[in-house]
Amino acid sequence: MTTATILKNDNFKTVSIGCFFKLPLTKENLSYLTLLSNYQQLGTQEYDNQQKLEAHADYLYAAKFETRPQIYGDTIIVRAEGNFIEPDLVTDESYNYTAIIKFFEEMVFRPNFKNQADYQLDLAKKQVKHDYDSFSEVASNKAYQLFFKEYYKDYPDFQNPIFGDLALIEQLTVSDLSSYYNQLTKAPATVIAHVKYPQKMASILENTVFEELDNSNFGQSNLKTKLGKVGCEIEFDYDYNQAQLVYGYQTKTDYQTPILGLVFSQILGGDEYSLLFQEVRQKAGLVYSVFSDYYFYNNLVMIQTSLLSDSITTASEIIEAQLDKMRHNNWSEDLLQTAKQQLISHRLILEEMPQFKVQSELIAQLRKIEKADFEKQVNAITKQQVVEFAQQLSQPMKVLVR
Secondary structure: OOOOEEEEOOOOOEEEEEEEEEEEOOHHHHHHHHHHHHHHOOOEOOOOOHHHHHHHHHHOOOOEEEEEEEEEOOEEEEEEEEEEEOHHHOOOOOOOHHHHHHHHHHHHHOEOOOOOHHHHHHHHHHHHHHHHHHHHHOHHHHHHHHHHHHHOOOOHHHOOOOOOOHHHHHHOOHHHHHHHHHHHOOOOEEEEEEEOOHHHHHHHHOOOHHHHOOOOOOOOOOOOOOOOOOOEEEEEOOOOOOEEEEEEEEOOOOOOOOHHHHHHHHHHHOOOOOHHHHHHHHHOOOEEEEEEEEEHHHOEEEEEEEEOHHHHHHHHHHHHHHHHHHHOOOOOHHHHHHHHHHHHHHHHHHOOOOHHHHHHHHHHHHHOOOOOOHHHHHHOOOHHHHHHHHHOOOOOEEEEEO
């Protein structure tokens, strides 16, 4: 039996609630969940087409519902989330926590596999195909896809971290989805809500199917993926106007928090104050964009840049020179302080969003960790730690898409 986590909301005018299912990351799971997430948002048993569903959401004062798979290392979290106006902000007595949970329960647990289900499935498949095509048309996204396809060549389950296998999705039937959904509801799960009146919400959830979920195996301490291929260069020709250059550097696998990697990445290529932006874009003028990211669960630092083909060699040399600077402690302490300030400022902006509390609680439960003081953790990072982080990076995988 699950016990929902109800967080008190003192600052926002919305009810945020999420039901989260945990599954292992496999190509099949991601493919099914990509399609199922689109399918569920097109109709339920009571509201068996998109028009009825949207009409009822509007009736509930423009309620929002979304379901989607999200990858955390070797794990998929199916995020079914709703956002509603707090009932005491309106004078409608029929609009209350009970009405909110009834609709949320309908969306999560009563998908429509009967009335015009084949038509609904066709719409869902078209939406997935449209999303995939739109994503892939962007050169930087294509480079991202190709990088992970090559990096995880020996681990097919990790090769497409966004959509899964489109060929498999196209073959799935309503019966396939229905059977898969029935198994999904037996997966480890947790419910997290952020509301003004936690006790009132808890009493309502006690009488719903949410209390029948099993969260005994929801948390796990390690979510990290396998290590992929590095120390190689691969080129693809797609005839884009701008070339895309992607570097991937493996990090050590024993980092317990992402904080050091976040600080490192912020200094290297996090914003306009970073080494990469200042040296490759501002001074040399060789690229349209350049940035770095730290993928904690993948043990990866990635650099991605858009540039003209005749700038590739020179830009690559300058990019690699910035990493050498960081390895040899040939950079300013001011960069560290600026990076810390930027990370903390960004975090404060996130904390002003109603969904942030739910997300923080989700990560704490999933990784079985205590929620820490982000600002304190960031400020504790020293320059020497950043230098040592740079020194332990692997040789890169380098992917060029022209």
